Amino acid sequence: MFEAAELGNSTDKATYKRESIKVREALLAAQHQLATANFSVVIVIGGVEGAGKPETMGLLLEWMDPRGIQTHALQDSTDEERERPPYWRFWRLLPPHGRIGVFAGSWYTDPIVGRALKNTNGAQFDQQLQDIVSFETMLSRENVLVFKLWLHMPKRDVKVRLEKLAATKKTRWRVSKTDWKFFGKYDAFREVSEHALGKTSTANAPWVIVEATDWRYRALTVGRALVDALQKRLAEAQKPKPQREKPPLPRPDKINIIRKLDMTQKLSDEKYEKKLLKYSGKFNKLTRAMYEKKRSLVIVFEGPDAAGKGGAIRRLTGAMDPRNYQVISIAAPTDEERVRPYLWRFWRSLPRAGRVGIFDRSWYGRVLVERIEGFCAPEAWQRAFTEINSFEDQISQYGVGVVKFWLTITSDEQLRRFKDRETTPYKQYKLTEEDWRNRARWDAYEAAACDMIERTSTEECPWVLVEANDKNWARIKVLKTVCETVERLLDR
Amino acid sequence: MFEAAELGNSTDKATYKRESIKVREALLAAQHQLATANFSVVIVIGGVEGAGKPETMGLLLEWMDPRGIQTHALQDSTDEERERPPYWRFWRLLPPHGRIGVFAGSWYTDPIVGRALKNTNGAQFDQQLQDIVSFETMLSRENVLVFKLWLHMPKRDVKVRLEKLAATKKTRWRVSKTDWKFFGKYDAFREVSEHALGKTSTANAPWVIVEATDWRYRALTVGRALVDALQKRLAEAQKPKPQREKPPLPRPDKINIIRKLDMTQKLSDEKYEKKLLKYSGKFNKLTRAMYEKKRSLVIVFEGPDAAGKGGAIRRLTGAMDPRNYQVISIAAPTDEERVRPYLWRFWRSLPRAGRVGIFDRSWYGRVLVERIEGFCAPEAWQRAFTEINSFEDQISQYGVGVVKFWLTITSDEQLRRFKDRETTPYKQYKLTEEDWRNRARWDAYEAAACDMIERTSTEECPWVLVEANDKNWARIKVLKTVCETVERLLDR
Numbered sequence: 015m016f017e018a019a020e021l022g023n024s025t026d027k028a029t030y031k032r033e034s035i036k037v038r039e040a041l042l043a044a045q046h047q048l049a050t051a052n053f054s055v056v057i058v059i060g061g062v063e064g065a066g067k068p069e070t071m072g073l074l075l076e077w078m079d080p081r082g083i084q085t086h087a088l089q090d091s092t093d094e095e096r097e098r099p100p101y102w103r104f105w106r107l108l109p110p111h112g113r114i115g116v117f118a119g120s121w122y123t124d125p126i127v128g129r130a131l132k133n134t135n136g137a138q139f140d141q142q143l144q145d146i147v148s149f150e151t152m153l154s155r156e157n158v159l160v161f162k163l164w165l166h167m168p169k170r171d172v173k174v175r176l177e178k179l180a181a182t183k184k185t186r187w188r189v190s191k192t193d194w195k196f197f198g199k200y201d202a203f204r205e206v207s208e209h210a211l212g213k214t215s216t217a218n219a220p221w222v223i224v225e226a227t228d229w230r231y232r233a234l235t236v237g238r239a240l241v242d243a244l245q246k247r248l249a250e251a252q253k254p255k256p257q258r259e260k261p262p263l264p265r266p267d268k269i270n271i272i273r274k275l276d277m278t279q280k281l282s283d284e285k286y287e288k289k290l291l292k293y294s295g296k297f298n299k300l301t302r303a304m305y306e307k308k309r310s311l312v313i314v315f316e317g318p319d320a321a322g323k324g325g326a327i328r329r330l331t332g333a334m335d336p337r338n339y340q341v342i343s344i345a346a347p348t349d350e351e352r353v354r355p356y357l358w359r360f361w362r363s364l365p366r367a368g369r370v371g372i373f374d375r376s377w378y379g380r381v382l383v384e385r386i387e388g389f390c391a392p393e394a395w396q397r398a399f400t401e402i403n404s405f406e407d408q409i410s411q412y413g414v415g416v417v418k419f420w421l422t423i424t425s426d427e428q429l430r431r432f433k434d435r436e437t438t439p440y441k442q443y444k445l446t447e448e449d450w451r452n453r454a455r456w457d458a459y460e461a462a463a464c465d466m467i468e469r470t471s472t473e474e475c476p477w478v479l480v481e482a483n484d485k486n487w488a489r490i491k492v493l494k495t496v497c498e499t500v501e502r503l504l505d506r
Numbered sequence: 507m508f509e510a511a512e513l514g515n516s517t518d519k520a521t522y523k524r525e526s527i528k529v530r531e532a533l534l535a536a537q538h539q540l541a542t543a544n545f546s547v548v549i550v551i552g553g554v555e556g557a558g559k560p561e562t563m564g565l566l567l568e569w570m571d572p573r574g575i576q577t578h579a580l581q582d583s584t585d586e587e588r589e590r591p592p593y594w595r596f597w598r599l600l601p602p603h604g605r606i607g608v609f610a611g612s613w614y615t616d617p618i619v620g621r622a623l624k625n626t627n628g629a630q631f632d633q634q635l636q637d638i639v640s641f642e643t644m645l646s647r648e649n650v651l652v653f654k655l656w657l658h659m660p661k662r663d664v665k666v667r668l669e670k671l672a673a674t675k676k677t678r679w680r681v682s683k684t685d686w687k688f689f690g691k692y693d694a695f696r697e698v699s700e701h702a703l704g705k706t707s708t709a710n711a712p713w714v715i716v717e718a719t720d721w722r723y724r725a726l727t728v729g730r731a732l733v734d735a736l737q738k739r740l741a742e743a744q745k746p747k748p749q750r751e752k753p754p755l756p757r758p759d760k761i762n763i764i765r766k767l768d769m770t771q772k773l774s775d776e777k778y779e780k781k782l783l784k785y786s787g788k789f790n791k792l793t794r795a796m797y798e799k800k801r802s803l804v805i806v807f808e809g810p811d812a813a814g815k816g817g818a819i820r821r822l823t824g825a826m827d828p829r830n831y832q833v834i835s836i837a838a839p840t841d842e843e844r845v846r847p848y849l850w851r852f853w854r855s856l857p858r859a860g861r862v863g864i865f866d867r868s869w870y871g872r873v874l875v876e877r878i879e880g881f882c883a884p885e886a887w888q889r890a891f892t893e894i895n896s897f898e899d900q901i902s903q904y905g906v907g908v909v910k911f912w913l914t915i916t917s918d919e920q921l922r923r924f925k926d927r928e929t930t931p932y933k934q935y936k937l938t939e940e941d942w943r944n945r946a947r948w949d950a951y952e953a954a955a956c957d958m959i960e961r962t963s964t965e966e967c968p969w970v971l972v973e974a975n976d977k978n979w980a981r982i983k984v985l986k987t988v989c990e991t992v993e994r995l996l997d998r
Contacts, residue, residue: 039932046935071828079816080823080833081866087829092586118829324571331572336563337579337610341572349841374573440531443538 015208016223019166024228037237038077044244045078048112051251053157054353055114055244060122061165062203063196064172065226067118070165073233074116074240084109088119097308097367099412100124101149105361110353111157121146122210130199130206139206143213145404152401154218155394156355159247162219163236164211165226169200260388264461271464272479277424280484293493294333300500301334301370308367309503310414313496314376317421318459319449320431322482326421326492327372333493339370344379356380356398357405364409377402378418381466386458399469406475415503416475419492420463421482425456507700508715511658516720529729530569536736537570540604543743545649546845547606547736552614553657554695555688556664557718559610562657565725566608566732576601580611589800589859591904592616593641597853602845603649613638618702622694631698635705637896644893646710647886648847651739654711655728656703657718661692752880756953763956764971769916772976785985786825792992793826793862800859801995802906805988806868809913810951811941812923814974818913818984819864825985831862836871848872848890849897856901869894870910873958878950891961898967907995908967911984912955913974917948 025033048055057074059067071085086107095103101121109115125142128134134142150160167175176193179185196203215221222239226232266273281289304311313330315323327341342363351359357377365371381402385395410416423431432453435445452459471477478495482488517525540547549566551559563577578599587595593613601607617634620626626634642652659667668685671677688695707713714731718724758765773781796803805822807815819833834855843851849869857863873894877887902908915923924945927937944951963969970987974980 043932068828072824075823075828076820080820081816081835084832085828092584094584094586116828324573328568328572331567332564336560336567336577336608340576343573440535 015211016166016168016204019223019225020168021225022227023225023231025230025234027230030230030234033234034077034237037234037241040241041078041237041244044241044248045082045114047248048114048244049082050112051248052111053159053247053251054109054111055159055161055247056109056153057114057116057240058120058122058160058162059116059118059165060120060126060163060207061224061226062167062172062200062207063193064175065165065167066229066232067165069229070163070232070236071116071118073236074114077237078114082112083114083116085116086119088117088123094366098364099408099414101408102361102364105358108153108158108354108358110350112353121149122214126203126206126210129210130202139209140213143210145408146214147216148400148404150214150219151216152357152397152404153355155397158355159243160219161240161243162214162221163239164207164221164223165232166223167226169204171227172197172200258388258391261392263386263455263458264465266457266461266464270460271467272420272422272460275422275479275481277422277481277483279481279487281486281490283486286486286490289490290329290493293490293497294329296497297330297333297493297500298335300497300504301338303504304370304500305335305338305368307504310365310367311370311496311500311503312365312409312414312416313370313372314378314416314418315372315374315421316376316378316382316419316463317480317482318423318428318456319452320428320435320444321421321423322485322488323374323421325485326419326480326482326489327374329489329493330370330372330496334370338368339372340365341372341374344373344375356394357401360405364414376418377405378466378470381469382459382462383452385462386455399466402470403472403475406470406472410474413503413506415499417496417499418471418475418477419480419495420467420477421480421488423482425453427483428453428456507703508658508660508696511715511717512660513717514719515717515723517722517726519722522722522726525726526569526729529726529733532733533569533729533736534571536733536740537574537606539740540606540736541574542604543740544603545651545739545743546601546603547651547653547739548601548645549606549608549732550612550614550652550654551608551610551657552612552618552655552699553716553718554659554664554692554699555685556667557657557659558721558724559657561721562655562724562728563608563610565728566606569729570606574604575606575608577608578611580609580615586858590856591900591906593900594853594856597850600645600650600846600850602842604845613641614702614706618695618698621702622691622698631701632705635702637900638706639708640892640896642706642711643708644849644889644896645847647889650847651735652711653732653735654706654713655731656699656713656715657724658715659718661696663719664689664692750880750883753884755878755947755950756957758949758953758956762952763959764912764914764952767914767971767973769914769973769975771973771979773978773982775978778978778982781982782821782985785982785989786821788989789822789825789985789992790827792989792996793830795996796862796992797827797830797860799996802857802859803862803988803992803995804857804901804906804908805862805864806870806908806910807864807866807913808868808870808874808911808955809972809974810915810920810948811944812920812927812936813913813915814977814980815866815913817977818911818972818974818981819866821981821985822862822864822988826862830860831864832857833864833866836865836867848886849893852897856906868910869897870958870962873961874951874954875944877954878947891958894962895964895967898962898964902966905998907991909988909991910963910967910969911972911987912959912969913972913980915974917945919975920945920948 059070061067068087071087075083075085084107088103091103104121107115125134125139125146129139153160176189176197180189211221211223224232224235315327317323331339331341347359360377363371380390380398381395384390406416432445432449435441467477467479480488480491551562553559560579563579567575567577576599580595583595596613599607617631617638621631645652668681668689672681703713703715716724716727807819809815823831823833839851852869855863872882872890873887876882898908924937924941927933959969959971972980972983
């Protein structure tokens with residue numbers, strides 16, 4: 015793969031001067047169009063050490079308007095980053111629409127270095143590369159142009175460069191021991207990188223391999239490739255979107271996982287009080303242990319309006335030290351959230367180490383309300399199942415517990431609760447027009463919930479269906495399940 | 507001051523049951539109104555160790571809807587926090603309009619502990635308290651209701667409580683060595699706290715001192731005080747705002763600091779190239795030293811349209827390692843920014859340790875465009891001078907260098923540049939309707955700039971006026987000034 019980047023290409027001064035002006039004008043024009051476009055650009059700069067990664071970052075800032083570019087030279091993680099799954103640091107830096115984020119030091123760094131230094135085996139490495147492909151595919155579908163540059167330099171040229179730098183006093187400081195150490199591993203890095211590039215060069219996010227020995231040739235190649243990519247993506251963005259047809263509402267199967275629930279289950283007030291005390295105490299102790307062991311927990315609540323999510327959440331929060339949890343209530347996204355990939359707003363709310371994050375509605379909105387109301391394109395909610403599984407898998411792999419509750423009530427019970435809210439003064443604010451509108455689509459929501467549960471209930475991040483016609487029963491089931499989840503988590 | 511909270515007040519069970527229902531309903535109703543109001547609530551919970559701070563946090567979450575409340579139990583700073591001025595961690599957590607942020611562990615913690623343990627002297631402590639008053643006054647004027655609770659417990663009651671907890675196995679873990687250590691300093695803490703409360707109990711942000719020995723009395727007192735504060739603030743928010751009269755535009759003095767500049771200064775291309783090379787190299791070295799010493803720099807650019815801010819910025823960025831700076835371009839705020847105090851968006855952009863943050867337009871928008879165009883109330887830009895000085899003072903005290911450039915061009919020169927932009931195809935996008943509109947108010951902007959420079963140029967954070975009719979001259983003056991600023995910074 016790298017042979018094509020070892021041909022000894024170079025650009026003479028005159029050509030560079032002439033051509034670079036053209037490239038630069040084209041880049042500026044594209045960036046100007048980008049500013050008001052509905053997508054963002056992520057540029058990954060990888061390559062051989064010494065092949066000019068910072069120089070290329072500098073080039074982009076010089077040739078374009080630096081005000082529309084954020085550069086991220088990621089090195090060691092901060093402690094806030096270390097308290098979350100590895101990709102958190104990349105998610106938090108994703109640029110909004112209209113802007114460019116340049117990453118030198120990216121999601122490729124750890125996998126490639128780890129494999130080259132033999133800290134991971136081939137299978138682990140391939141899994142990491144597969145995760146990268148999923149991530150970049152998601153980015154690309156969520157309106158991010160992913161542009162990846164690999165700066166290649168043959169071994170002999172790296173050596174010449176290092177020796178040249180080391181030869182004069184003025185530049186000697188630029189060559190560190192690590193540089194020589196990495197040079198010693200050149201062949202291993204080359205092999206590992208070649209494998210990585212092969213596995214991650216996809217239609218959505220192809221690698222551009224750049225012969226980097228001659229800086230003028232490198233600069234022009236990078237600039238031209240970026241102009242092409244930007245212009246192509248801008249042209250796409252301008253194509254009129256096909257009128258989105260409202261797909262037919264899904265209909266539930268006669269027999270499904272929700273209808274099979276025994277909705278008559280209940281708990282007397284007396285038994286409820288006893289169990290509430292028991293499980294609250296237990297949960298309190300468990301959260302203290304979690305805090306000490308720095309293990310976190312994510313709890314998701316979904317279900318029809320008036321199913322009792324708020325009440326169940328209060329029974330959980332009532333048992334916890336208020337310093338150890340956050341309730342994240344999900345409503346319409348803010349404009350900062352709307353101009354980034356869908357899951358961005360959830361990534362930013364992940365709890366710190368040792369804490370509990372309770373989501374009152376969640377990322378599942380995409381396959382529930384957004385699907386049913388047509389707020390997103392069908393392809394968006396269809397692929398969301400996979401994206402959500404990958405998201406939860408990352409959280410869970412990192413050691414965070416995940417449990418998801420679907421609170422079920424019958425249609426009759428919902429009506430009863432709505433009417434109760436309508437007639438009780440201090441409950442009236444809880445009932446809105448939207449609740450009635452959603453109720454009219456009861457069947458569609460039920461069908462969507464069944465799809466969701468089927469597609470996203472995994473062993474590590476299971477859906478727990480809660481029969482919630484009886485509030486006592488539902489609250490105890492939630493508390494008990496959470497306790498069991500934490501126990502398993504602490505045993506892991 | 508605390509005598510009134512040592513009267514032995516308590517509430518019996520029956521009264522508590524009856525009254526707490528009322529308080530709770532009133533709180534919920536107020537919170538519901540708050541959700542759509544145009545202000546946010548910051549609750550500070552301070553007080554004697556063991557007087558029930560976490561319990562009070564828990565109470566608020568229990569009595570209100572936890573979905574509208576974010577709790578912050580601040581302990582040690584994270585490394586991301588330590589790389590910024592001390593108040594950064596509080597700024598980043600400020601709630602948006604409609605929501606409540608509860609702080610246990612707040613801007614009071616370090617000053618009080620520091621003084622009680624005699625790590626600071628009286629004068630330093632008073633300065634810290636003065637800073638707190640400024641901060642809270644600003645919050646209050648920027649639509650934040652600041653509600654402060656101080657939970658007091660007489661010494662004998664603290665002792666009884668600690669001994670009681672230590673007596674049984676089940677609760678012994680709740681008493682740590684630190685608790686006894688702090689108890690040993692009870693008198694010192696009492697004296698220091700009394701002083702702090704006296705100095706920081708302002709009309710905008712008064713302290714509510716709560717007798718905390720009896721938990722029922724404490725809970726009801728807290729609840730009632732919060733209901734009162736919320737209802738009062740909600741009533742204010744509903745009052746119709748007086749129609750904002752557009753104040754007359756300011757007019758510049760015949761002789762002013764801008765008109766006195768010698769706008770004929772220029773630099774030949776030859777001299778320019780020489781100096782550019784010299785100062786770029788110097789600046790490059792200096793930024794490397796900054797990075798090593800973890801010193802940061804904030805550079806602000808303001809000036810009329812087409813004054814050459816972009817070009818000057820590029821000469822700076824061209825000299826730096828692209829990994830070490832960010833250009834922050836300030837345009838209209840996002841909706842997340844609009845629902846928080848004005849300076850929030852600038853605090854969130856402060857550079858990490860060792861980095862350079864270049865602001866292309868800045869917090870000075872409030873006293874320039876917002877003042878002239880009437881985007882904010884006159885009282886808002888009038889107090890902004892003080893708020894901005896305090897903001898920059900905090901940055902500078904923390905060890906970050908601050909330098910601010912006002913790029914000046916003459917009206918004729920601006921017209922020439924506008925016309926050039928109009929007729930040069932690839933520059934056309936740079937010229938907008940707004941530029942012409944601003945130009946029509948040239949005198950008003952000049953007068954506002956003079957006010958701004960006069961009110962906010964300090965020794966540590968000076969305004970540097972740059973004669974920018976000649977681009978060569980302007981760019982070199984900027985580069986040279988930045989170098990001098992960094993040199994002073996590294997010497998400090």
